[in-house]
Amino acid sequence: MDDGGPTERHDKRVLALKAGLLAAWALVAFGVPWFARDLQFSVLxxxxxxxxxxxxxxxxxxxxxxxxxxxxxxxxxxxAVVDDGA
Known part of the structure; x- marks a missing residue:
């Protein structure tokens, strides 16, 4: 019986989604602060x-x-697996 453990093969769509969101995270976390230093005006x-x-x-x-x-x-x-309650 397959319990969905760590050896479970993931769908390529899910892996592509995770890779894209990880790239977006890296861009926001590292890219934006790097270039934001050039914004040289004050707000409040x-x-x-x-x-x-x-x-x-x-x-x-x-x-x-x-x-x-x-x-x-x-x-x-x-x-999804349908559980019929049996």
């Missing part, structure tokens, strides 16, 4: 680069989680 006394990275990254990470949940919800019904 704080540098705009601070607001851009601090608030924008948080919103981007939330968006990544929402996209992952939505996409997995669409992929999961195709692979």
């Amino acid at each position: 006394g704080w540098p705009f680069s601070y607001w851009f990275v601090a608030q924008g990254a948080l919103l981007a990470f939330i968006a990544i989680v929402v996209v992952h949940a939505w996409a997995m919800g669409r992929l999961a019904p195709e692979d």
Whole structure:
């Protein structure tokens, strides 16, 4: 009986989704702060680069989680096992 352990083979669509979201995470986590230093004006006394990275990254990470949940919800019904209660 297959218990879905760590040796379970994953669908290529799921792996592509994870790879794409990981790339988006890396871009937000490392790429955006690197280039945000060039934004040299202030908003309410704080540098705009601070607001851009601090608030924008948080919103981007939330968006990544929402996209992952939505996409997995669409992929999961195709692979779901029906339990008839027996």
